[in-house]
Amino acid sequence: MFLRRRISIAIDPCICTVQSWLRRVRITLRGVALRIQGTVFMSAETATAVDFQKKFKYHHGNLREALLAAALDILATDGIDGLSLRSLARATGVTQAAPYSHFRDKDELLAAVAETGFQRLALSMAEAATGAKGAQEKIEKLACAYARFAVDNKPLFGIMFGRELADIKRFPTLAMTAGKSYALISAALAQKAAATGEDARFLTVAVWSLCHGLTTLIVEEKLSPAQIGAADLDTLVKRTLGVLAPQLG
Template sequence: MSSRSRSGEHERTYHHGDLRRAILAAALDVIAADGPAALSLRDLARRAGVSHAAPAHHFKDRTGLLTAVAAQGYALFADALTGAPDLRERGVAYVRFAATHPAHFQVMFQPDLYRTDDPELLASKARAAEALRAGVADLPPDGRGEDDRLAGVAAWSLAHGFATLLLSGNLADAVEGREPEEAFRSLAALVFQPLSGPNSY
């Protein structure tokens, strides 16, 4: 029996797209458990049951893999934000996304991990940014102040800070057993009390 045949006995058979998805899924498992620093293309190949060269064929290198993770994350993030009816619910969707996609969330906001000029990534980021801007634009003029950009940063800071503290386990006492999304709604209402209207944060 040839060495090729012997090695093939231990490899799974994937279609092109299936192998890419399998490697991405394995990468997300590793990131969720141990963080992005733990990623190794060779280890992912072992997890997927394919040759050690297979991940490099799809992603070139570790940075390429993390770029794909970030691009996928921003696409999912944009979808989550776009479905929310107003700015407060966009904040809730932000927290929900972080809780349900912690591996994506870890990578997306660390641009030193990936290629920031990747076209797929840029398109997904633009969609997500537009969804956030649309939420700010829906605020009444007295609710967003004179600078829409700063209003957006304020809303982003609240949602991102809450999500980050939640994922790092720092909100257990503050949330007091409530669902994180409901806790965030209460927090948003408290912080943005002066705002009024149906679309207020």
């Protein structure tokens, strides 16, 4: 009995020591397991994010171009009131924050949309005037293309010349692009003005003012071809420009 007690007294501390050691081992192993699990989870999460980015890039290509295309669609169907960075995110299937990586706010978005509009306008005018003979025919073709573009893209035309972008100097590339259509008219009149000694600057202002003013009246539905007996839009534009025919010939 005495011997058993002595053995128990001698062994118990060892058992406690072993149990304590095993407990520390279990805690250590649990910590290692958690770290391994966390690493695996993070690796899987990272891989998923990379895969998503690859798929996203594949589907959208250039996100900025996709956003602008969506903006033009929304503008055509819902008008400027329906256009926002949030609506672009929904339309393109990206996060709400994604559009902000390309446009800081709605004004910057509108500037980009307007710039796209001016690029398309200038291209339409240049294509329409191809093959024209003489300043008058060229100006007529340029003006008709200008008016047709505006009528076919009323919401876009409204942004291009709207009050939202009145301070166009805030957007240098927009200001430069906006001048392309004016430059086409100026170039069409330059040779004629040089031959006659007229001031091309004032002649260009006169033609552009007539062209833009007439187009704005048509777009805002304050004037129509039928109101003054014109058969169609082109006829209205050409007959109105006819007032300046002596200066354009």
